[in-house]
Amino acid sequence: MAEPHPHPDRLWRNPEPKRSYDVVIVGAGGHGLATGYYLAKNHGVTNVAVLERGWLAGGNVARNTTVIRSNYLWDESAAIYEHSLKLWEGLSEELDYDILFSQRGVLNLVHSLGDVRAGRRRVNANRLSGIDAEWLTAEEVKAFCPIVNTSPDVRYPVMGGTLQRRGGIAKHDYVAWAFARKADEMGVDLIQNCEVTGFDLDGDRVVGVRTNRGPIAAGKVALCAAGHSTVLASMVGLDLPIQSHPLQALVSELLEPVLNCVVMSNAVHVYVSQAHKGELVMGAGIDQYNSYGQRGSPHVIEQQLAAAVELFPIFSRAHVVRTWAGIVDVAPDASPILGLTPVENLFINCGWGTGGFKATPGSGWVYAHTIANGEPHALNAPFALERFSTGALIDEHGAAGVAH
Amino acid sequence: MLIPCPWCGDREDIEFKYGGAAQIAYPTDPEAADDAAWARYVFVRPNPKGKMAERWVHTAGCRRWFSLVRDTVTHEITPGRPGGKA
Numbered sequence: 001m002a003e004p005h006p007h008p009d010r011l012w013r014n015p016e017p018k019r020s021y022d023v024v025i026v027g028a029g030g031h032g033l034a035t036g037y038y039l040a041k042n043h044g045v046t047n048v049a050v051l052e053r054g055w056l057a058g059g060n061v062a063r064n065t066t067v068i069r070s071n072y073l074w075d076e077s078a079a080i081y082e083h084s085l086k087l088w089e090g091l092s093e094e095l096d097y098d099i100l101f102s103q104r105g106v107l108n109l110v111h112s113l114g115d116v117r118a119g120r121r122r123v124n125a126n127r128l129s130g131i132d133a134e135w136l137t138a139e140e141v142k143a144f145c146p147i148v149n150t151s152p153d154v155r156y157p158v159m160g161g162t163l164q165r166r167g168g169i170a171k172h173d174y175v176a177w178a179f180a181r182k183a184d185e186m187g188v189d190l191i192q193n194c195e196v197t198g199f200d201l202d203g204d205r206v207v208g209v210r211t212n213r214g215p216i217a218a219g220k221v222a223l224c225a226a227g228h229s230t231v232l233a234s235m236v237g238l239d240l241p242i243q244s245h246p247l248q249a250l251v252s253e254l255l256e257p258v259l260n261c262v263v264m265s266n267a268v269h270v271y272v273s274q275a276h277k278g279e280l281v282m283g284a285g286i287d288q289y290n291s292y293g294q295r296g297s298p299h300v301i302e303q304q305l306a307a308a309v310e311l312f313p314i315f316s317r318a319h320v321v322r323t324w325a326g327i328v329d330v331a332p333d334a335s336p337i338l339g340l341t342p343v344e345n346l347f348i349n350c351g352w353g354t355g356g357f358k359a360t361p362g363s364g365w366v367y368a369h370t371i372a373n374g375e376p377h378a379l380n381a382p383f384a385l386e387r388f389s390t391g392a393l394i395d396e397h398g399a400a401g402v403a404h
Numbered sequence: 405m406l407i408p409c410p411w412c413g414d415r416e417d418i419e420f421k422y423g424g425a426a427q428i429a430y431p432t433d434p435e436a437a438d439d440a441a442w443a444r445y446v447f448v449r450p451n452p453k454g455k456m457a458e459r460w461v462h463t464a465g466c467r468r469w470f471s472l473v474r475d476t477v478t479h480e481i482t483p484g485r486p487g488g489k490a
């Protein structure tokens with residue numbers, strides 16, 4: 001296994017907020033940091049602040065299960081996630097930081113005839129979009145990932161699976177720190193412990209934010225606050241079709257290398273990979289109720305562990321070391337909202353729900369384009385807020401049953 | 405999390421299905437509602453950080469719907485009236 005990257009003492013400055021910026025990004029998570037980086041790198045916009053209520057990269061980018069893939073069903077989703085995956089493929093080099101991006105393959109198991117049809121359909125759709133995808137029979141699943149239980153004698157036997165070999169995982173903290181370091185180097189101010197408490201408007205135009213560290217004027221304001229997006233948007237009277245839910249994850253103790261790829265099963269519902277350090281990292285679905293509490297109900301953990309043990313009998317004696325939750329922002333069609341708002345110069349990036357980590361570079365890239373140009377890039381144009389009144393939803397939930 | 409069913413008492417939340425925000429009114433004049441108004445009715449729901457009025461149904465018990473007020477940060481619950489208005 002790879003050696004961890006040696007850390008310099010400081011990866012970024014810790015500046016005092018200036019009174020004014022060209023762009024203020026609210027939220028220094030993965031997406032906010034990536035947005036700051038691409039604003040500076042691609043668009044030469046460096047008079048930028050990324051404000052963070054807590055500490056840098058302490059929210060969902062620190063709490064996710066790091067799965068990276070682009071095998072989405074619909075063209076719009078496939079395009080934006082594939083753009084992101086292509087950025088991942090060059091990211092360690094671009095950011096000069098080994099983010100431990102490992103294309104070990106993402107295997108989506110299927111357990112019913114309906115699943116088989118949906119899986120084959122998705123493989124074909126992906127190929128038409130130029131995305132690598134393969135259909136595996138149960139025997140081929142066993143050959144690719146020998147510890148999966150493909151016996152017909154279980155409650156939901158494995159009937160095959162889809163494989164995206166270019167999918168994989170990365171070290172989430174390194175990703176955030178790498179973006180932060182490069183953004184900081186180019187002059188972007190990363191300001192922690194700076195909570196936005198309101199917005200200053202001039203008519204229908206946003207001209208600044210109010211914070212616990214005083215007002216900050218801004219040419220443009222870009223919201224990037226995941227689970228807290230509706231809280232922020234409500235400060236300018238903007239209603240978002242977003243609900244905040246806990247999404248739980250867990251890790252086992254450190255184990256010898258035992259699992260060679262990412263395995264996901266929507267039907268019995270668990271996804272699991274083995275981190276570079278050796279722990280098994282698992283997740284499943286959201287808790288059903290709205291919450292900002294960063295914790296969920298134990299039965300959700302119990303169910304995903306039951307699924308994991310059925311799929312991987314070898315895991316039955318592994319111990320859970322830690323469970324936690326992040327607060328995910330779920331849109332009605334399970335697709336992100338990324339673009340303009342009815343408030344002039346106010347931009348929104350939210351709704352990534354349970355699948356935001358994989359989108360980090362792609363989301364930052366198109367959001368920076370949208371902010372710099374005042375209009376969306378072709379890749380995020382379909383993800384506009386207006387789709388909920390035009391009806392042009394991107395229904396990944398219903399169509400693919402895709403877990404994240 | 406224990407949910408106080410007005411008829412069965414405190415039960416674990418695995419016995420319930422969540423109904424989301426309570427008190428969502430159907431558009432009073434549906435013919436007159438434009439696309440934006442319909443979008444608000446169909447897709448936008450309260451998502452407060454703090455006290456939230458919400459609907460639950462005791463699917464694994466009495467199967468009846470009820471309302472309560474729950475804090476979305478602490479998960480502390482204030483029971484509602486039996487048969488409370490949706």
